Amino acid sequence: MGYGETARQDGLGAALERARAATRSEGGGSPDALSVSGAMALAKGALEGVTVRLVGEVSEVSNKPGYKAVYFTVKDQRAALPCMMWNNRFQASGVRLAVGQLVELTGRFTLYAPKGRMNFDVFSIALAGEGNLRMQVANLARKLEAEGLMAPARKRPVPAYPALVGLVTSPRGAAVHDVLRTLRRRFPLARVLVAGVAVEGSNAPAGIVEGMRAVVRAGAEVVLVVRGGGSFEDLMPFNDEGLARMIAKCPVPVVTGIGHEPDTSIADMVADLRASTPTAAAEAVSPARESLGRLFEARSSSLRASMSRALDRAGAEVRRCATRPLFCDAQLLYATEAQMLDLASDRLFRALPANLARDEASVARQRERLACALPASLDRSRTRLEHERERLASCGGALVPRFGQQAALAAARLHDLSPLAVLGRGYAIARTEDGAVVKSVEAAPPGTAVDVAVADGVLACRVEQARRVDTEIIDWEDAS
Secondary structure (H helix, E strand, O other): OHHHHHHHHHHHHHHHHHHHHHHHHHHOOOOOOHHHHHHHHHHHHHOOOOOOEEEEEEEEEEEOOOOOOOEEEEOOOOOOOOOOOOHHHHHHHOOOOOOOOEEEEEEEEEEEEEOEEEEEEEEEEEEEOOHHHHHHHHHHHHOOOOOOOOHHHHOOOOOOOEEEEEEEEEOHHHHHHHHHHHHHOOOOEEEEEEEEEOOOOOOOHHHHHHHHHHHOOOOOOOOEEOOOOOOOOOHHHHHHHHHHHHHHHOOOOEEEEEEOOOOOOOOHHHEEEEOOOOOHHHHHHOOHHHHHHHHHHHHHHHHHHHHHHHHHHHHHHHHHHOHHHHHHOOOHHHHHHHHHEEEEHHHHHHHOOOOOOHHHHHHHHHHHHHHHHHHHHHHHHHHHHHHHHHHHHHHHHHHHHHHHHHHHHHHHHHHHHHHHHHHOOOOEEEEEEOOEEEOHHHOOOOOOEEEEOOOOEEEEOOOOOOOOOOOOOOOOOOOO
């Protein structure tokens, strides 16, 4: 026996002793007998200290407004248990109770001694088995519906005569054969591109999504997502959120045919069209051959009738035109224009001599005006030219001597500043072989070849000895 079990037994023993003491104090019965309240206290202490997890089917639910708790009953084949759960816990669980649901509860037993009634105080609740899956699907459906993925306005019409149909299903199931057989029978002109994928298991949603992408890339005008029937758990891949969003954003219409009539999957809700079976999905995207024949015959009859009516109208119009005078005498087509041309020719011939006479008179007048105005204009220009010549002569005589004097002064100043003038006074300029002017004895140590420029030439020399002489450079501006 473990420590916990020993402690529990010790606790029960202590409770039993307290219950017996209470019975003896009440003064009745044998020493080992318990009173009713003592027995209930013993049971209450034993039950309320144990947390239990259990599974049962909901048989009754009472959740009335104003209640602080939800009351319900769970049962199995041999027993039933009243339960209660405080509203804050129940709302946090997200579960919506309904009769017939299989639920998993965690809580403890409580005993109401005055009535001898036992309840189960529920701490947490969750749908068990398929019920839990259905709750998850319902929550996802509400989420996607709130986002507008199931709105009728979003859904697109299915093309009536698709040239290429994409089929996403299991390559080994009966569904693929049902769809292909139906399409061949009803609309053999359509080509079918099959993407074989797994339609069951945890990896099925990703495979179906990839299959849809493949057929869309290949140019499918409509996509069929189908599978045969199965249990609710088997169809869970079609309740996947990723698959639902892929169907919603698919660039072409999507038709689902999932053979499970009692239930509607998330994929069915989001698809542009939901069919009850794979065969019904194939029929939804393929017109029947018989209906095509009837449609072709009806369109042919309508086209023939339209062409006949158009030809009748055109013939009547031709006949009406043939009776008009315009088509009886072709010259009437240009009679008015010919008359207008004759009138314009007459006006032109009458107007030409008059225009020539006016132009000749105008030219003669302009010639006379030019002959009168030209000599006077020449005289005025000659006078103005003579006047300008005199002004230029008088100004030039005064400017030349002044500019000559300024030029002589500038030449003398330039001569004084010339290095040649300095050389003429006995000075010389020494340069090294690379043309640098020797400004210090340090620049020309003994043995250095130098060129010494004097007033009338250059002396090629070599330094034999260099002596430094202390000199003072006089700033003549400061000395003055």
